[in-house]
């Protein structure tokens with residue numbers, strides 16, 4: 001992190017110090033402190049060794065009561081200088097640095113200086129799940145004889161807080177993770193039409209202030225039509241950005257991923273960390289990332305705040321993509337899921353109710369239940385278990401395909417050509433013998449999902465993770481009653497649908513699959529976007545891109 005104060009924090013604090021309304025929570029007043037810091041008890045176990053300690057004003061104003069601060073690797077402990085009733089020193093607040101997104105130092109009136117920090121701790125309302133809420137604290141430094149000395153102390157505290165607030169990269173899988181630099185430059189791609197049309201307002205009200213606090217500068221690109229974001233990232237000089245942030249539903253991120261994969265330098269481009277901030281109606285990837293981070297299920301502004309917090313902390317990791325090839329020669333890279341039948345029908349049929357936000361899916365589900373349809377086709381897959389247990393003999397290993405065709409021999413493909421699908425054979429040929437072919441050919445739905453959530457309220461694959469190398473394949477055979485189907489979808493809101501042991505619903509983790517509709521009936525979807533119905537096959541490409549994530 002760099003030592004410059006985030007302008008948004010600095011601006012606010014200068015106003016506060018000049019007599020404006022401070023946005024800090026003042027501590028209760030206490031008697032003037034004894035200056036001997038050694039008289040205080042050390043921080044509670046769990047905070048770790050003390051790295052900095054001192055006595056400061058508990059607010060920006062000259063008359064603020066004094067408090068003792070103890071900075072450890074994990075938290076900033078704030079104690080009233082007078083101690084607790086009964087004589088023992090008590091901790092009035094312990095601000096977790098894992099919750100902190102920024103800190104700034106700035107001069108204050110009367111030759112003093114201040115430093116502040118902004119945290120977003122998880123706070124629960126009396127009813128409902130906890131979500132992140134803003135908390136700012138400012139401390140006044142006046143113990144040095146001159147303004148420069150006080151500013152130096154404030155800067156030292158602020159710098160140390162920022163350093164300690166950088167998330168630790170998980171040790172066991174360190175190569176898979178990274179942290180955004182500070183200051184950070186983000187290109188924000190925003191679809192003003194996504195969801196119920198509030199993406200731009202929410203971005204300005206919720207996201208931009210948080211990013212300013214975290215020293216993340218933004219350039220906003222507002223899409224004007226479908227495919228606009230695809231073209232933008234395909235042709236953009238990406239070296240000027242540290243991250244690409246998509247404020248929209250899943251559809252715009254699908255454009256961004258495929259625009260990046262079309263670049264001749266796609267290998268490099270896919271290293272650019274992507275971030276999704278929910279602005280659409282489904283927001284499946286945002287809900288999945290919220291779930292992987294261990295947060296409770298939340299929606300709307302709370303989900304947006306959680307996801308923006310994840311961006312502010314800057315930890316990113318790798319994400320699998322699935323390469324999908326169609327019989328007509330199209331190829332897509334998908335991060336969320338491919339579907340045919342009931343779920344895809346709900347998704348596309350309910351587009352006309354977009355103004356309802358996520359409630360459009362409830363209405364769409366009821367409508368599609370009323371006219372429940374059956375789709376005929378052949379489904380085949382390469383199960384994870386079979387692939388691990390009995391790899392095919394070398395002579396059986398299929399030649400990799402791209403766009404349903406066998407490419408040039410290895411080593412002769414054009415530089416920059418996209419990754420070949422090493423597990424697939426051309427769609428015109430039978431699937432390899434070690435694949436499984438589903439005996440039934442009548443389905444209510446087929447859905448291959450690679451993230452946990454199908455939508456904000458639908459936890460379809462609770463075991464899925466960003467880079468598990470796995471496609472979670474669900475299919476539902478014909479013959480299921482409407483009531484059972486409804487029960488399954490209700491259970492899916494808690495992720496317990498498989499516990500119902502419905503004989504019509506099958507789930508299998510796979511590396512690759514093929515779906516061959518008998519007739520071109522029904523809608524297919526990839527990441528929520530409609531596709532013409534035709535034979536499709538896909539395989540997972542592990543860790544092909546990077547995404548901001550909380551864990």
Ligand SMILES: Nc1ncnc2c1ncn2[C@@H]1O[C@H](COP(=O)(O)OP(=O)(O)OP(=O)(O)O)[C@@H](O)[C@H]1O
Nearest residue numbers: 194195223224226248249250251252280281282283
């Ligand atoms: N300015 C625009 N006007 C109309 N359509 C746009 C515009 N910008 C992007 N699009 C298209 O809108 C489609 C849907 O966008 P997106 O998925 O982001 O929102 P959503 O459908 O509301 O969200 P979700 O996928 O979560 O349901 C995308 O295919 C995208 O190409």
